[in-house]
Amino acid sequence: MTRKRSAHRARRGVALLVAALALLAAPGAASAQSVVVEHDDVIIEHIPADAARAASALSLYRAGREVVRSRLGRDVPGRPRVLIAPTDASFQAWVQREAQGGIAPSWSAAVAIPSRSVVILRGPALDARTRPTAFAISLTHEIAHLALEAVSLARGEPIPQWLEEGLASWASDQSMDPDERKMLRARARGGALLPLASLEHRFPENPTDASAAYAQTHALCLELERLHGREAIVALLARLERGYTVDGSLQVIAGITLLDLETELESSLVGERSWWLDALLSISVWHIMGLLAVAAVVRYLFKRRRLLREMDAEERAGGA
Ligand SMILES: [Zn+2]
Numbered sequence: 001m002t003r004k005r006s007a008h009r010a011r012r013g014v015a016l017l018v019a020a021l022a023l024l025a026a027p028g029a030a031s032a033q034s035v036v037v038e039h040d041d042v043i044i045e046h047i048p049a050d051a052a053r054a055a056s057a058l059s060l061y062r063a064g065r066e067v068v069r070s071r072l073g074r075d076v077p078g079r080p081r082v083l084i085a086p087t088d089a090s091f092q093a094w095v096q097r098e099a100q101g102g103i104a105p106s107w108s109a110a111v112a113i114p115s116r117s118v119v120i121l122r123g124p125a126l127d128a129r130t131r132p133t134a135f136a137i138s139l140t141h142e143i144a145h146l147a148l149e150a151v152s153l154a155r156g157e158p159i160p161q162w163l164e165e166g167l168a169s170w171a172s173d174q175s176m177d178p179d180e181r182k183m184l185r186a187r188a189r190g191g192a193l194l195p196l197a198s199l200e201h202r203f204p205e206n207p208t209d210a211s212a213a214y215a216q217t218h219a220l221c222l223e224l225e226r227l228h229g230r231e232a233i234v235a236l237l238a239r240l241e242r243g244y245t246v247d248g249s250l251q252v253i254a255g256i257t258l259l260d261l262e263t264e265l266e267s268s269l270v271g272e273r274s275w276w277l278d279a280l281l282s283i284s285v286w287h288i289m290g291l292l293a294v295a296a297v298v299r300y301l302f303k304r305r306r307l308l309r310e311m312d313a314e315e316r317a318g319g320a
Contacts, residue, residue, distance in 0.1 A: 038079075041065070046084035046123075053084050053126045057139075060126075061119075064140035064172070068147050071171040073234035076146045080117045084126065091122040105210075109135050112142035114149035140172035147171075154241040162199035163246060166217030167233070176222065180215040181272075187212060188269035196220075196262060216265075223265045228254040 037044045037054065042061055046054040061082055069075050083098070085091035095104040095111050098118050104111045109125035112118070119142045125135050145168050152158045187193050194204075194213055203213045224232055232254050239249035247258040256264075 041079060043079060043081045044084070045081060047086050050084050050086055050123055053121075053123055056126055057082055057084055057121055060136050060139050061143065064136065064143045067140050068144045068171050071174075071230070072144060072147055072167065072237065074147050074150065074237065076143060077150050078117055080119060080146055083118065083120045084123050085120055086123045088122065088124060091120065094120050105207075107207075109138040110142045112145040114145045114152075117146060117149075119143065119146070137172050141168045144168040144171040148237075151237055151241050155243050159240055160196075160200050160246060161202055162196050162213070162217045162220075165199075165203065165214060166221040167237075169214060169218035170221035170225070170233070173218070176215070176218060180211070181219070183212065184215050184219055185269050185272055187216075188266050193262075193266055193269075196258065219269070220261065220265050223268060224254070224261060227256075227261075227264060 033048065034045045035048055035051075035054075037046075039058065042058070044054050044058055044061075046057075065076055083094055085094045092104055095102055095113075098116060098120060099111070099113050102111075102113070104120075104122075108122070110119060110121045113120075119139070121139065125138075145164070148159065148164055148167060152164075158164070184193070194209070194216055199213055199217065204210050221233065224236075235253045236246070236249050239252070240246065244252075250256055250258055250261065
Protein backbone atom coordinates (compact mmCIF):
# COMPACT_ATOMS: atom_id res chain seq x y z
CA MET A 1 0.00 0.00 0.00
CA THR A 2 1.35 3.42 -0.86
CA ARG A 3 0.98 6.28 1.45
CA LYS A 4 -0.63 9.40 0.08
CA ARG A 5 1.11 12.41 1.50
CA SER A 6 -0.94 15.52 1.22
CA ALA A 7 0.95 18.64 0.13
CA HIS A 8 -1.48 20.58 2.24
CA ARG A 9 -0.38 21.73 5.64
CA ALA A 10 -3.35 22.08 7.92
CA ARG A 11 -4.60 25.59 7.50
CA ARG A 12 -6.24 27.16 10.50
CA GLY A 13 -9.26 29.37 10.05
CA VAL A 14 -12.62 29.03 8.48
CA ALA A 15 -13.28 25.56 7.22
CA LEU A 16 -13.49 25.36 3.50
CA LEU A 17 -16.66 23.56 2.70
CA VAL A 18 -16.62 21.62 -0.49
CA ALA A 19 -19.71 19.54 -0.64
CA ALA A 20 -19.38 17.22 -3.54
CA LEU A 21 -21.44 14.28 -4.50
CA ALA A 22 -19.51 11.21 -5.49
CA LEU A 23 -20.62 7.69 -6.06
CA LEU A 24 -19.22 5.18 -3.62
CA ALA A 25 -18.52 1.90 -5.32
CA ALA A 26 -18.91 -0.11 -2.14
CA PRO A 27 -21.01 -3.17 -1.54
CA GLY A 28 -23.73 -2.44 1.01
CA ALA A 29 -23.88 1.16 -0.12
CA ALA A 30 -24.02 0.57 -3.83
CA SER A 31 -26.42 3.36 -4.62
CA ALA A 32 -25.54 5.65 -1.75
CA GLN A 33 -24.03 8.95 -2.69
CA SER A 34 -21.49 10.49 -0.41
CA VAL A 35 -21.03 14.04 0.75
CA VAL A 36 -17.38 15.07 0.92
CA VAL A 37 -16.69 17.94 3.30
CA GLU A 38 -13.18 19.41 3.26
CA HIS A 39 -12.19 21.13 6.47
CA ASP A 40 -8.77 22.67 6.98
CA ASP A 41 -7.62 19.72 9.12
CA VAL A 42 -9.71 16.75 7.96
CA ILE A 43 -11.88 15.55 5.08
CA ILE A 44 -15.14 13.92 6.17
CA GLU A 45 -17.16 11.68 3.87
CA HIS A 46 -20.66 10.47 4.69
CA ILE A 47 -24.00 9.72 3.09
CA PRO A 48 -26.45 12.67 3.02
CA ALA A 49 -28.60 11.15 5.80
CA ASP A 50 -25.61 11.09 8.16
CA ALA A 51 -25.07 14.84 8.54
CA ALA A 52 -25.62 14.67 12.32
CA ARG A 53 -23.13 11.82 12.67
CA ALA A 54 -20.66 13.82 10.57
CA ALA A 55 -20.98 16.79 12.94
CA SER A 56 -20.21 14.68 15.98
CA ALA A 57 -17.40 12.85 14.12
CA LEU A 58 -15.78 16.21 13.35
CA SER A 59 -15.80 17.39 16.95
CA LEU A 60 -14.65 13.98 18.25
CA TYR A 61 -11.89 13.89 15.63
CA ARG A 62 -10.61 17.33 16.64
CA ALA A 63 -10.75 16.50 20.35
CA GLY A 64 -9.00 13.16 19.74
CA ARG A 65 -6.28 14.76 17.63
CA GLU A 66 -5.62 17.25 20.43
CA VAL A 67 -5.36 14.42 22.98
CA VAL A 68 -2.91 12.54 20.75
CA ARG A 69 -0.81 15.66 20.26
CA SER A 70 -0.62 16.30 24.00
CA ARG A 71 0.17 12.67 24.87
CA LEU A 72 2.51 11.56 22.07
CA GLY A 73 4.02 14.99 21.49
CA ARG A 74 3.39 14.72 17.76
CA ASP A 75 0.62 15.62 15.38
CA VAL A 76 -1.23 13.70 12.69
CA PRO A 77 0.48 14.51 9.40
CA GLY A 78 -1.53 16.10 6.60
CA ARG A 79 -5.27 16.04 6.28
CA PRO A 80 -6.72 12.55 6.86
CA ARG A 81 -9.98 11.29 5.39
CA VAL A 82 -12.61 10.20 7.89
CA LEU A 83 -15.31 8.02 6.33
CA ILE A 84 -18.58 7.42 8.13
CA ALA A 85 -20.01 4.04 7.12
CA PRO A 86 -23.80 4.25 7.53
CA THR A 87 -24.35 0.62 8.57
CA ASP A 88 -22.45 -2.30 10.09
CA ALA A 89 -22.40 -4.03 6.69
CA SER A 90 -21.04 -0.98 4.87
CA PHE A 91 -18.41 -0.56 7.62
CA GLN A 92 -17.06 -4.03 6.81
CA ALA A 93 -17.28 -3.38 3.07
CA TRP A 94 -15.51 -0.04 3.28
CA VAL A 95 -12.73 -1.43 5.45
CA GLN A 96 -12.23 -4.21 2.89
CA ARG A 97 -12.13 -1.68 0.08
CA GLU A 98 -9.79 0.81 1.75
CA ALA A 99 -7.53 -1.78 3.38
CA GLN A 100 -7.44 -3.86 0.20
CA GLY A 101 -9.03 -6.97 1.65
CA GLY A 102 -8.52 -6.21 5.35
CA ILE A 103 -11.25 -7.23 7.77
CA ALA A 104 -12.45 -5.10 10.65
CA PRO A 105 -12.80 -6.90 13.99
CA SER A 106 -16.49 -7.39 14.81
CA TRP A 107 -16.16 -5.31 18.00
CA SER A 108 -14.34 -2.32 16.54
CA ALA A 109 -16.06 1.04 16.26
CA ALA A 110 -13.36 2.57 14.08
CA VAL A 111 -10.45 1.35 11.96
CA ALA A 112 -7.44 3.32 10.73
CA ILE A 113 -5.48 2.59 7.58
CA PRO A 114 -2.45 4.72 8.42
CA SER A 115 -0.63 4.10 5.13
CA ARG A 116 -3.57 5.72 3.32
CA SER A 117 -4.26 8.32 6.02
CA VAL A 118 -7.82 7.07 6.36
CA VAL A 119 -10.07 6.35 9.34
CA ILE A 120 -13.36 4.51 8.84
CA LEU A 121 -16.05 4.89 11.48
CA ARG A 122 -18.91 2.51 12.20
CA GLY A 123 -21.82 4.95 11.83
CA PRO A 124 -24.23 3.33 14.33
CA ALA A 125 -21.51 3.52 17.01
CA LEU A 126 -21.58 7.32 16.66
CA ASP A 127 -25.19 7.65 17.74
CA ALA A 128 -25.74 9.37 21.05
CA ARG A 129 -27.62 6.40 22.44
CA THR A 130 -24.53 4.23 22.32
CA ARG A 131 -21.49 4.73 24.57
CA PRO A 132 -20.01 8.09 23.52
CA THR A 133 -16.95 7.84 25.77
CA ALA A 134 -16.02 4.40 24.49
CA PHE A 135 -16.40 5.67 20.93
CA ALA A 136 -14.24 8.73 21.60
CA ILE A 137 -11.53 6.47 23.04
CA SER A 138 -11.69 4.16 19.99
CA LEU A 139 -11.47 7.06 17.57
CA THR A 140 -8.57 8.64 19.48
CA HIS A 141 -6.78 5.26 19.43
CA GLU A 142 -7.10 5.20 15.62
CA ILE A 143 -5.92 8.82 15.33
CA ALA A 144 -2.84 7.85 17.36
CA HIS A 145 -2.07 5.22 14.69
CA LEU A 146 -2.05 8.00 12.08
CA ALA A 147 0.45 9.98 14.18
CA LEU A 148 2.62 6.89 14.81
CA GLU A 149 2.74 6.09 11.10
CA ALA A 150 5.05 9.08 10.66
CA VAL A 151 7.52 7.47 13.11
CA SER A 152 7.52 4.19 11.14
CA LEU A 153 7.99 6.05 7.87
CA ALA A 154 10.91 8.05 9.25
CA ARG A 155 12.66 4.94 10.59
CA GLY A 156 12.03 3.01 7.40
CA GLU A 157 10.27 0.07 9.08
CA PRO A 158 7.21 -0.40 11.27
CA ILE A 159 7.67 0.01 15.01
CA PRO A 160 6.95 -3.28 16.86
CA GLN A 161 3.24 -4.10 16.83
CA TRP A 162 3.06 -4.39 20.64
CA LEU A 163 4.46 -0.87 21.00
CA GLU A 164 2.27 0.54 18.24
CA GLU A 165 -0.90 -0.83 19.87
CA GLY A 166 0.27 -0.09 23.40
CA LEU A 167 1.02 3.53 22.56
CA ALA A 168 -2.26 4.00 20.66
CA SER A 169 -4.15 2.73 23.73
CA TRP A 170 -1.97 4.75 26.11
CA ALA A 171 -2.50 7.93 24.07
CA SER A 172 -6.26 7.49 23.98
CA ASP A 173 -6.95 6.24 27.51
CA GLN A 174 -5.03 7.39 30.56
CA SER A 175 -6.42 4.79 32.89
CA MET A 176 -7.39 1.20 32.43
CA ASP A 177 -10.69 -0.60 32.49
CA PRO A 178 -10.83 -2.26 35.97
CA ASP A 179 -12.03 -5.56 34.44
CA GLU A 180 -9.10 -5.59 32.02
CA ARG A 181 -6.69 -4.87 34.85
CA LYS A 182 -8.25 -7.69 36.86
CA MET A 183 -7.81 -10.07 33.92
CA LEU A 184 -4.15 -9.03 33.62
CA ARG A 185 -3.59 -9.56 37.36
CA ALA A 186 -4.95 -13.10 37.02
CA ARG A 187 -2.71 -13.75 34.01
CA ALA A 188 0.35 -12.34 35.78
CA ARG A 189 -0.31 -14.50 38.85
CA GLY A 190 -0.72 -17.56 36.64
CA GLY A 191 2.48 -16.74 34.69
CA ALA A 192 0.33 -16.32 31.58
CA LEU A 193 1.30 -12.84 30.36
CA LEU A 194 2.11 -12.90 26.65
CA PRO A 195 5.80 -12.66 25.71
CA LEU A 196 6.36 -9.38 23.84
CA ALA A 197 8.44 -11.22 21.23
CA SER A 198 5.24 -13.03 20.17
CA LEU A 199 3.57 -9.66 19.54
CA GLU A 200 6.37 -8.14 17.51
CA HIS A 201 4.68 -8.40 14.10
CA ARG A 202 1.05 -9.33 14.72
CA PHE A 203 -1.58 -9.74 17.40
CA PRO A 204 -3.38 -13.03 18.11
CA GLU A 205 -6.57 -13.68 16.13
CA ASN A 206 -8.30 -15.45 18.98
CA PRO A 207 -10.48 -12.71 20.61
CA THR A 208 -9.52 -13.68 24.19
CA ASP A 209 -5.79 -13.53 23.50
CA ALA A 210 -6.23 -10.44 21.33
CA SER A 211 -7.93 -8.51 24.13
CA ALA A 212 -5.26 -9.72 26.57
CA ALA A 213 -2.60 -8.46 24.14
CA TYR A 214 -4.25 -5.03 23.89
CA ALA A 215 -4.64 -4.79 27.67
CA GLN A 216 -1.08 -5.95 28.35
CA THR A 217 0.57 -3.56 25.88
CA HIS A 218 -1.57 -0.69 27.22
CA ALA A 219 -0.51 -1.61 30.77
CA LEU A 220 3.14 -1.76 29.70
CA CYS A 221 3.03 1.83 28.40
CA LEU A 222 1.20 2.97 31.56
CA GLU A 223 3.95 1.28 33.59
CA LEU A 224 6.66 3.07 31.62
CA GLU A 225 4.87 6.36 32.25
CA ARG A 226 4.44 5.57 35.96
CA LEU A 227 8.13 4.77 36.39
CA HIS A 228 9.76 7.33 34.09
CA GLY A 229 7.10 9.87 33.12
CA ARG A 230 5.45 10.78 29.84
CA GLU A 231 8.72 12.42 28.71
CA ALA A 232 10.29 8.94 28.48
CA ILE A 233 7.64 7.93 25.93
CA VAL A 234 8.09 11.11 23.90
CA ALA A 235 11.88 10.58 23.96
CA LEU A 236 11.43 6.91 22.97
CA LEU A 237 9.46 7.95 19.88
CA ALA A 238 12.11 10.50 18.94
CA ARG A 239 14.81 7.81 19.10
CA LEU A 240 12.71 5.26 17.19
CA GLU A 241 12.24 7.88 14.50
CA ARG A 242 16.03 8.05 14.16
CA GLY A 243 16.23 4.27 13.71
CA TYR A 244 17.29 3.13 17.19
CA THR A 245 15.87 -0.06 18.74
CA VAL A 246 13.29 -0.04 21.54
CA ASP A 247 15.60 -1.89 23.94
CA GLY A 248 18.63 0.33 23.28
CA SER A 249 16.50 3.48 23.54
CA LEU A 250 15.02 2.43 26.88
CA GLN A 251 18.52 1.88 28.25
CA VAL A 252 19.60 5.38 27.18
CA ILE A 253 16.40 7.14 28.28
CA ALA A 254 15.43 5.27 31.43
CA GLY A 255 18.41 3.06 32.26
CA ILE A 256 16.30 -0.09 31.92
CA THR A 257 16.08 -2.89 29.37
CA LEU A 258 12.87 -4.00 27.77
CA LEU A 259 13.01 -7.15 29.87
CA ASP A 260 13.28 -4.97 33.01
CA LEU A 261 10.11 -3.17 31.96
CA GLU A 262 8.26 -6.44 31.36
CA THR A 263 9.40 -7.71 34.77
CA GLU A 264 8.34 -4.46 36.46
CA LEU A 265 4.86 -4.76 34.96
CA GLU A 266 4.55 -8.38 36.01
CA SER A 267 5.55 -7.69 39.60
CA SER A 268 3.28 -4.60 39.78
CA LEU A 269 0.36 -6.76 38.63
CA VAL A 270 1.19 -9.63 40.97
CA GLY A 271 1.51 -7.27 43.95
CA GLU A 272 -1.61 -5.29 43.12
CA ARG A 273 -4.63 -5.62 45.34
CA SER A 274 -8.16 -5.48 44.05
CA TRP A 275 -10.33 -2.48 44.97
CA TRP A 276 -12.48 -4.42 47.46
CA LEU A 277 -9.40 -5.65 49.32
CA ASP A 278 -8.09 -2.07 49.42
CA ALA A 279 -11.43 -0.95 50.83
CA LEU A 280 -11.37 -3.74 53.42
CA LEU A 281 -7.81 -2.96 54.47
CA SER A 282 -8.51 0.75 54.74
CA ILE A 283 -11.07 0.14 57.52
CA SER A 284 -9.47 1.61 60.65
CA VAL A 285 -10.23 1.17 64.35
CA TRP A 286 -12.19 4.46 64.16
CA HIS A 287 -14.53 3.02 61.51
CA ILE A 288 -15.13 0.00 63.80
CA MET A 289 -15.76 2.19 66.89
CA GLY A 290 -18.15 4.33 64.87
CA LEU A 291 -20.07 1.24 63.71
CA LEU A 292 -20.22 -0.07 67.33
CA ALA A 293 -21.60 3.30 68.53
CA VAL A 294 -24.32 3.24 65.85
CA ALA A 295 -25.18 -0.38 66.80
CA ALA A 296 -25.46 0.65 70.50
CA VAL A 297 -27.89 3.47 69.69
CA VAL A 298 -30.04 1.17 67.52
CA ARG A 299 -30.07 -1.48 70.28
CA TYR A 300 -31.07 1.16 72.88
CA LEU A 301 -33.96 2.40 70.69
CA PHE A 302 -35.27 -1.14 70.17
CA LYS A 303 -35.05 -1.89 73.90
CA ARG A 304 -36.86 1.34 74.79
CA ARG A 305 -39.66 0.63 72.34
CA ARG A 306 -40.12 -2.90 73.68
CA LEU A 307 -40.21 -1.58 77.27
CA LEU A 308 -42.84 1.04 76.39
CA ARG A 309 -44.95 -1.63 74.64
CA GLU A 310 -44.75 -3.90 77.72
CA MET A 311 -45.74 -1.01 80.06
CA ASP A 312 -48.72 -0.21 77.79
CA ALA A 313 -49.82 -3.84 77.85
CA GLU A 314 -49.56 -3.98 81.65
CA GLU A 315 -51.59 -0.75 82.03
CA ARG A 316 -54.32 -2.13 79.76
CA ALA A 317 -54.34 -5.41 81.71
CA GLY A 318 -54.59 -3.48 85.04
CA GLY A 319 -57.45 -1.31 83.75
CA ALA A 320 -59.46 -4.24 82.36
ZN1 LIG B 1 -4.86 -0.19 17.29
